[in-house]
Amino acid sequence: MPSVISISNLSKTYASGVQALKRVDLEIYQGEILALLGPNGAGKTTLIGIICGIVTPSTGIVLTDGYDIVRDYRMARSKIGLVPQELATDMFETVWDTVNFSRGLFGLAPNHAYIESVLQQLSLWDKRKQEIMALSGGMKRRLMIAKALAHEPEILFLDEPTAGVDVELRRDMWHMVRTLREQGTTIILTTHYIEEAEEMADRIGVIRKGEMILVEDKTSLMKQLGKKQLSLHLQQPMAEIPEALAQWQLSLDGEGHDLLYTFDMHDEHKGISSLLKRMSELSINFTDLNTSQSSLEEIFVELVNGQQ
Amino acid sequence: MKQQPQGTKSTPNRFNHHGVWAIYRFELERARRTLLQSLITPVMTTSLYFVVFGAAIGSRMNEVDGIPYGAFIVPGLIMLSLFTESLMNASFGIHFPKFTGTIYEVLSAPISAFEIALAYVGAAATKSVILGLVILATSTLFVPVSILHPVWMATFLILTATTFSLFGFIIGIWAKDFEQLQLIPMLIVTPLTFLGGAFYSINMLPEAWRSITLFNPVVYLISGFRWSFYGVSDVGHSISLAMTLAFLLICVGIVWWIFKTGYRLKH
Numbered sequence: 398m399p400s401v402i403s404i405s406n407l408s409k410t411y412a413s414g415v416q417a418l419k420r421v422d423l424e425i426y427q428g429e430i431l432a433l434l435g436p437n438g439a440g441k442t443t444l445i446g447i448i449c450g451i452v453t454p455s456t457g458i459v460l461t462d463g464y465d466i467v468r469d470y471r472m473a474r475s476k477i478g479l480v481p482q483e484l485a486t487d488m489f490e491t492v493w494d495t496v497n498f499s500r501g502l503f504g505l506a507p508n509h510a511y512i513e514s515v516l517q518q519l520s521l522w523d524k525r526k527q528e529i530m531a532l533s534g535g536m537k538r539r540l541m542i543a544k545a546l547a548h549e550p551e552i553l554f555l556d557e558p559t560a561g562v563d564v565e566l567r568r569d570m571w572h573m574v575r576t577l578r579e580q581g582t583t584i585i586l587t588t589h590y591i592e593e594a595e596e597m598a599d600r601i602g603v604i605r606k607g608e609m610i611l612v613e614d615k616t617s618l619m620k621q622l623g624k625k626q627l628s629l630h631l632q633q634p635m636a637e638i639p640e641a642l643a644q645w646q647l648s649l650d651g652e653g654h655d656l657l658y659t660f661d662m663h664d665e666h667k668g669i670s671s672l673l674k675r676m677s678e679l680s681i682n683f684t685d686l687n688t689s690q691s692s693l694e695e696i697f698v699e700l701v702n703g704q705q
Numbered sequence: 706m707k708q709q710p711q712g713t714k715s716t717p718n719r720f721n722h723h724g725v726w727a728i729y730r731f732e733l734e735r736a737r738r739t740l741l742q743s744l745i746t747p748v749m750t751t752s753l754y755f756v757v758f759g760a761a762i763g764s765r766m767n768e769v770d771g772i773p774y775g776a777f778i779v780p781g782l783i784m785l786s787l788f789t790e791s792l793m794n795a796s797f798g799i800h801f802p803k804f805t806g807t808i809y810e811v812l813s814a815p816i817s818a819f820e821i822a823l824a825y826v827g828a829a830a831t832k833s834v835i836l837g838l839v840i841l842a843t844s845t846l847f848v849p850v851s852i853l854h855p856v857w858m859a860t861f862l863i864l865t866a867t868t869f870s871l872f873g874f875i876i877g878i879w880a881k882d883f884e885q886l887q888l889i890p891m892l893i894v895t896p897l898t899f900l901g902g903a904f905y906s907i908n909m910l911p912e913a914w915r916s917i918t919l920f921n922p923v924v925y926l927i928s929g930f931r932w933s934f935y936g937v938s939d940v941g942h943s944i945s946l947a948m949t950l951a952f953l954l955i956c957v958g959i960v961w962w963i964f965k966t967g968y969r970l971k972h
Contacts, residue, residue, distance in 0.1 A: 449813040471719065471815035479813050485806030489738055490731075501727030502814045504719075544810065 398426035401476075401552055401583050402448060407457030409443050409607075417443040419607040421457070425552075425585060430578055432598035432615075433587045434697055440607040441587040442482060445554050449479045462551065475503055478550035482557045484537045488530040492521055492540060495529060496547050503548035515546050519573065535566045542573070553577060555586040559593060571597055591694035601693070605701055619693065627658040627669060629676075630685040641679055645672050656683070724816040725824040732798050732828030743794075744836060747786045751840045754782055755847040758904060769906050770937040775848035780931040781903030782844065783837050787862070788869050788898055788923070790836050792890045795829035795873030800886055803878070808970070818964030822874060826960075829870035830863070837862050851934065857942065858933035864949045865926050871956035878963055878970060897923045907939045922952055 402425035409418040417440045425431055433441050446452035448459055450470055459466045461473035487495060496512050516522040519539045524532060532540060538558070545553060555574070559567040574597060578584055588594055594601055595615070602612040611618070634653035645668065648657045660668045676683075736743045759775035766774040802808040811821060844850055852858050880886040901923030907915055918924055919940070929945025932938035938945070963970065 451809055451812045471721070471817075474813060474815040477813070479809070481806070481809050483806050485809060487731075487802075487805070487807055489735075494734075498727050498731055499810060501723045501730075502810060502816065504721040504723050504815055506723060 398428065400424045401427045401462050402585075403458075403460040404444075404448070405458050407444070407447065407459060408455045409440075409447060409452065410455045417607050418447075418454075421604075421607075421609045423602065423609055423612060425583060426600075427583055428578065428581060429599045430574065430584045430586070430597050431600050431602060432594035433585065433602045433604060434591065434594055435587075435604035436701060437589075439604040441604055442556055443607075444604070445479070445556055445585070445587065449477055449554060450474050471504070475548065476551045478545035478548065478553045480541045480545045480553070480555045480558060482560065484534070484541060486529045486537060486540065486544075489528055491526055491528055492516070492532070492543075493525040495540070496543050499544040500547040505548050511549065512547060515543050518576070519543050535562060538562060538566070538570075546577075550582070552583045552585070555584065557587055557589065559588070559590065567593075591692065591697055595693040603697065603700055611700065615693075618696065619690070624659055624661060624691040624695070626689050626691075627660070627672075628687045628689070629656040629658070629683040630654060630687075631656055632682040632684055635681075639679065639681075642672070642675060656681075721814075721816045721820050724814060725820050725827075728811070728821070728824035729828045729831075732794075732825065733831065735798070736794070736828075736832050743790075743832060744839060747790060747836055748839055748843050751782050751786060751843060752847070754778070755844065759847055769909070770935070772935050772937065773848065776850055777906075777931075777935075778904055779841070779844045779848065779850050780934050781898075781927050783840050783862075784865065784923075784927050784930055785898050785903050786840050787833050787837050787865055788894050789890060791829055791833040791866050791869035792873035792876065792894060794832050795826055795870040796877035796880065796886055796890075797873075798825050798829055799874055799877035800880055800883075803970075804883075812970065818961075822871075822960050822964070826867065826870045826874050829873060830866040833866040833870065834862055837866065853936045854933040858930070861926070861930045861933055861945075861949065864946075864953060865930070868949060868953040868956055871953065871960060875956060875959050875963065878968065894923075897921050898927075902927050902939055906937075922948060925949065926952075 402423075404421055404423040404425075407418055407421040407423075408416070410416045421440075421444065433444070435441050443452055447454045448461065448466060450466060450473075454467075459473075462476050464473040464476075466473040490498070493512075493516075496516065497507060497509075500507065500512065513522065516525055519542060521536065521539055521543055524536060529537065529540065542555075542558075558574075559570055562570065571593070574584055574586070586593070586597065598615050600612060601615050601618055603610050628650075630651075631654055635649060635656065636653060638647050638649060638656075645658055648659075649655065650657055658668065658672060755775065755778075758778055763774035763778075768774065769777045799808075802811065841850070876886065876889050880888075900918065901921045902918070903923075907918050907924060907928075910918060925940055925945040925948035928939040929942045929949065932942040932945070962968070
């Protein structure tokens with residue numbers, strides 16, 4: 398896949414001395430959904446701010462579709478739509494006016510048919526004559542997306558798109574993001590919700606203290622870092638784990654009824670079968686078994702804490 | 706499309722007229738929504754000045770430089786409103802998006818610093834010029850007004866509106882809150898205007914005060930404008946024009962610096 402955003406050696410130190418980004422390198426590919434994960438203050442919003450022209454980088458180069466964001470800012474910015482974290486809108490304008498304003502601001506001639514289709518898609522068409530202050534929080538968030546889409550961007554940045562949004566709207570939002578991706582838009586979203594990244598993203602980038610500590614395909618990330626756990630419900634409870642089973646580093650749960658075996662995905666083959674064989678030799682019987690896989694959230698927590 | 710080194714692409718710098726028009730229209734629309742503050746309030750205030758200074762006090766005063774007092778103060782009053790409204794409109798126009806956070810959209814748009822300033826300052830100046838003309842029309846209801854040099858009058862009107870709108874734009878970016886926004890207009894511009902010969906000819910002052918007053922830039926703006934009406938002035942009209950242009954250039958320089966450094970706009 399060709400790269401649409403190419404970031405190299407990007408650093409940002411604020412006037413206060415805070416180093417928000419440290420030599421970040423990142424390639425964002427055409428048509429993908431990239432989720433940027435990271436705790437508060439990790440540098441996600443700064444990274445987006447630089448790419449979109451709101452924050453000035455200290456060092457480094459960002460190319461959007463080959464255009465330098467500083468030297469060729471007009472071409473670079475015209476390709477990007479930004480939905481910021483804060484619901485910042487003019488309260489007294491109508492929905493229709495503000496979306497058309499956004500299109501004009503990005504240098505495009507009016508296209509009422511296109512704006513209508515954006516508003517229809519976001520279920521805002523019926524509200525087009527309303528003043529923004531009359532909209533609900535969820536509707537305002539949709540409006541922010543409509544404004545970002547008004548100039549037909551190829552790349553869409555969603556900074557915490559579902560923060561403080563109810564479950565139904567979140568599902569709607571996900572559906573909309575998928576539709577946009579199907580239409581060819583590249584999407585970069587930052588989120589606190591691992592569930593969201595897990596549900597949506599093709600690739601996941603993790604930022605911690607201004608450093609991009611990992612960028613990985615979601616499924617391979619889960620495979621590489623995901624832990625699987627085998628839980629065996631024993632016929633007879635165990636007081637302690639027999640010496641003969643020490644090599645599997647098992648643990649007990651459920652007052653000795655559950656024997657737990659945690660293993661890395663790639664150790665799967667040798668681990669389970671040999672364990673079960675050994676248990677059979679020792680006549681330890683079980684009535685039920687269950688395997689579970691660690692979620693992205695667990696991986697994330699491990700990454701962020703583990704590397705500190 | 707010209708290919709650049711390092712495999713980057715480049716295109717010619719195309720003027721974003723749709724963007725300028727969008728901001729300009731938005732700002733004028735804002736004025737329409739707040740028509741009461743934008744137009745009726747200054748007209749009311751000016752009318753009160755005419756009633757007090759023109760009719761009540763003015764009727765007991767001699768002519769100034771051969772002009773009836775009521776008519777003499779018309780250019781000064783227009784300038785007073787022009788200064789205040791240009792400053793308020795332009796400073797509020799850029800400060801409010803900073804305050805609400807909607808500035809993100811302008812900063813992330815493919816629009817140059819020059820185009821942003823052109824749109825905001827152009828809109829503020831347009832409103833001020835319209836207001837100046839409305840006040841001029843209002844004043845004709847109270848006193849006989851003649852304009853000897855209409856082209857010069859329009860030139861001074863537009864230049865002053867533009868300059869003070871630029872000045873307001875700078876204040877709007879500089880101000881950290883709404884109190885600071887009011888600070889410079891209240892503490893500096895209004896006193897300078899009152900002391901700058903809006904209501905009197907500086908020739909009426911004792912010699913020492915007259916010399917000090919010549920350091921007040923507003924004197925030149927009012928004097929030149931009054932000259933375009935009645936052909937009389939405290940200082941030569943070409944000096945007035947030069948001073949107005951100098952002030953304009955200083956403001957343009959500061960705006961250029963603000964965008965170059967991102968001062969209080971970008972992090």
